[in-house]
Amino acid sequence: MLKALLARAHQGHRTMPYPAGEPPPMPDRFRGAPALDPAKCPDGCRSCADVCPTDAISGDGPLALDLGRCLFCTECVTACPEGAIAFTHDYRLATRRREDLVVRGQALPLADALEATLRRLFGRSLKLRVVSAGDCNACSADVNVLGTIGWDLGRFGIQYVASPRHADGLLITGPVTENMRLALQKTYDAVPPPKIVIAVGACAISGGPYAGHPEQHDGAASVLPVDLFIPGCPPHPLTILDGLLRLLGRLEEARRVP
Amino acid sequence: MTGTAGRTRNGRALALRDVPWLPPAAFREWIVRGVCDGGRRVAAYFGATREAAGDEAVEGVPLYAVLADDTNGRLFVARSTSDGATFESVVPEVAQAHLFEREIAEQYGIRFEGHPWLKPVRFHRSYRPGHDAWGRSWDAAIPPGVVDFFRVEGDEVHEVAVGPVHAGVIEPGHFRFQCHGEHVFHLEIALGYQHRGVERALMGGPTKRTMPYMETVAGDTTIGHALAYGHAVEALAGAPVSARAHAIRGIALELERLANHVGDLGALAGDVAYLPTASFCGRLRGDFLNMTAELCGSRFGRGLVRPGGVGFDLEPAHVERLESRLAVARTEVTEAVELLWDTPSVRERFERTGTISPDDAAAIGLVGPAARACGIPRDVRHDFPAGIYRFVHVPVMTAHAGDVNSRAYVRWLEIQQSIQFILKQLGGLPTKGRDATVGAMKPDALVVSLTEGWRGEICHVAMTDAAGRFSRYKITDPSFHNWLGLALALRSGQISDFPLCNKSFNLSYCGHDL
Numbered sequence: 001m002l003k004a005l006l007a008r009a010h011q012g013h014r015t016m017p018y019p020a021g022e023p024p025p026m027p028d029r030f031r032g033a034p035a036l037d038p039a040k041c042p043d044g045c046r047s048c049a050d051v052c053p054t055d056a057i058s059g060d061g062p063l064a065l066d067l068g069r070c071l072f073c074t075e076c077v078t079a080c081p082e083g084a085i086a087f088t089h090d091y092r093l094a095t096r097r098r099e100d101l102v103v104r105g106q107a108l109p110l111a112d113a114l115e116a117t118l119r120r121l122f123g124r125s126l127k128l129r130v131v132s133a134g135d136c137n138a139c140s141a142d143v144n145v146l147g148t149i150g151w152d153l154g155r156f157g158i159q160y161v162a163s164p165r166h167a168d169g170l171l172i173t174g175p176v177t178e179n180m181r182l183a184l185q186k187t188y189d190a191v192p193p194p195k196i197v198i199a200v201g202a203c204a205i206s207g208g209p210y211a212g213h214p215e216q217h218d219g220a221a222s223v224l225p226v227d228l229f230i231p232g233c234p235p236h237p238l239t240i241l242d243g244l245l246r247l248l249g250r251l252e253e254a255r256r257v258p
Numbered sequence: 259m260t261g262t263a264g265r266t267r268n269g270r271a272l273a274l275r276d277v278p279w280l281p282p283a284a285f286r287e288w289i290v291r292g293v294c295d296g297g298r299r300v301a302a303y304f305g306a307t308r309e310a311a312g313d314e315a316v317e318g319v320p321l322y323a324v325l326a327d328d329t330n331g332r333l334f335v336a337r338s339t340s341d342g343a344t345f346e347s348v349v350p351e352v353a354q355a356h357l358f359e360r361e362i363a364e365q366y367g368i369r370f371e372g373h374p375w376l377k378p379v380r381f382h383r384s385y386r387p388g389h390d391a392w393g394r395s396w397d398a399a400i401p402p403g404v405v406d407f408f409r410v411e412g413d414e415v416h417e418v419a420v421g422p423v424h425a426g427v428i429e430p431g432h433f434r435f436q437c438h439g440e441h442v443f444h445l446e447i448a449l450g451y452q453h454r455g456v457e458r459a460l461m462g463g464p465t466k467r468t469m470p471y472m473e474t475v476a477g478d479t480t481i482g483h484a485l486a487y488g489h490a491v492e493a494l495a496g497a498p499v500s501a502r503a504h505a506i507r508g509i510a511l512e513l514e515r516l517a518n519h520v521g522d523l524g525a526l527a528g529d530v531a532y533l534p535t536a537s538f539c540g541r542l543r544g545d546f547l548n549m550t551a552e553l554c555g556s557r558f559g560r561g562l563v564r565p566g567g568v569g570f571d572l573e574p575a576h577v578e579r580l581e582s583r584l585a586v587a588r589t590e591v592t593e594a595v596e597l598l599w600d601t602p603s604v605r606e607r608f609e610r611t612g613t614i615s616p617d618d619a620a621a622i623g624l625v626g627p628a629a630r631a632c633g634i635p636r637d638v639r640h641d642f643p644a645g646i647y648r649f650v651h652v653p654v655m656t657a658h659a660g661d662v663n664s665r666a667y668v669r670w671l672e673i674q675q676s677i678q679f680i681l682k683q684l685g686g687l688p689t690k691g692r693d694a695t696v697g698a699m700k701p702d703a704l705v706v707s708l709t710e711g712w713r714g715e716i717c718h719v720a721m722t723d724a725a726g727r728f729s730r731y732k733i734t735d736p737s738f739h740n741w742l743g744l745a746l747a748l749r750s751g752q753i754s755d756f757p758l759c760n761k762s763f764n765l766s767y768c769g770h771d772l
Binding site: 180 | 402425428452453459477537540541543544548552554560569596
């Protein structure tokens, strides 16, 4: 018992000050929001589009990158002869609409808060049922990590619950495999309305590397209405948390707290 | 069969013509005698298409088996052909082949005669249109988990069905317990919900998606699977990898082991309601993931391993930061984990729960910490060393009770070894070498590539066609061997022990479902 108390004293208080304070520093090789400079693209160059594993980059017309498909690998950066693509350290990536994830050099239209009625219902208490529908366990892991003491999701009133009947919505990872489609639909149906759906990771948004496979359905939006898209492969926990807090309109509120 | 035909080593390419064809009866005998008398075990057993055999004259469906001799570090490959409809099962003598034969049945529509338990594995159509091992109509839907489950009958015997959607943040699977009160007679596990069609998509590659497939076969084992793939391609293309790249890959593989082992110990503590270690380890796991992100920007090691070398080199500043963070993490993990061994209530729940006997472990071919917890000193890094492990030896850690406590304790021993290994590598990184250029892969060749992932042996078998493209790429995640171990661990246990047993194996659903 004494050892446990001593350990508690050594290990200390570890919950991060974010969002009232600074977010944890990102490693210097972290790949966040891409910065595109279409002006640098030589005419007819397809170097980046040709190497992109998920065809996230349009090969025709002006440079456009679909963050919903992007795996945040570095193939395009390496392939570009002109340095027209770079990944910044900006972890904020979540949007409310699928089409907003296609970037052409403009700022990403980050997720707005839920409309007033839903925000009043969920803003201070959001219970989510997490469904892995073919994810590789990386998105699951970084969704799960938000429950650990460093992130402490509970302090925002957000909690992962065991039963869909206790939930206000679903958080979905994975491309929605054919073998999980029915289970996902039943889980959704079991959530009492009004309810929301959050798609986390390239697979849940577009099928990721599995897009086009007949064994899956190219993401959650093919079977359910999605209210929040959080891109990444997998998204950093901070990216996920940022998305959830934006959806609940909690970010501005947190910043006002000294 | 005698002689050296089909004998190879980990990561050594073999011309397909040197893989012996055996008549079905001799092939079966070769597997049975190899496992029952020869001290070998089944590392892989799979079907291929006729085109993959590199021999147009082959009739029916070719079958390939890879047997591993752990003691001598040797691998043996042989092949045979089925008539395309049936083949004689080895399972009555070689239990560890049970899931491989079910997989071949499902993928290639071959019915294994004498298999006691021939059921689908992943619930998909076969790779050969019109051929189905269960005679299902080709157009019929194949609903997952709808299968003839083993049932215990009797007064007050009842069945408990769980999943595919579970209570926690966890991958989907379906579990059927045959119980009498809390007493579990039998647990059957039906998976396949995560099936994404990885192996089917790998044929004809490599393509620009091959590396992302490898990195997401089991996302918590990104480095392990990417490394097995890297070694396979490098062997087929004859590309030498620099000593420095080998060292960085080794650091990444051990960081992956550390993150998962530390996370597992925390989760085990959580499942017996010992919250101090659960909280501390939950956070510390993240520290190790962040160290991997220090290497390559991704907490799961995406982009680090590339055929020919590594996607990211280590600058002196990275080395310094990693060393200091690792030193802090070592102190904190030691304190957090040692609480477990000092707490009687934890020991009481860990010890004698979910016990697997060494004989059962050997018979079903357990790998990784689950095998080592039964006293089986089986570790690819030691038995079939490749890459950095040819030069730096990591001692094999074992425990002997085969229970949850042993599986936890082996993890703790391995955590200490991995930290030591990484510190040693960081202290003496070889000077920067040139990344190997990976050219065309040899045509009509086969390579077996083994890596010791944190769950155990990862086995990739790559075969090329006449154009040097993958005609077959077989992936065996350690979970494929170990899921039956979890089912056995529950026998005569209690349902309430299931979460604890499950966590003590912590197997991959997607790595199994592919």
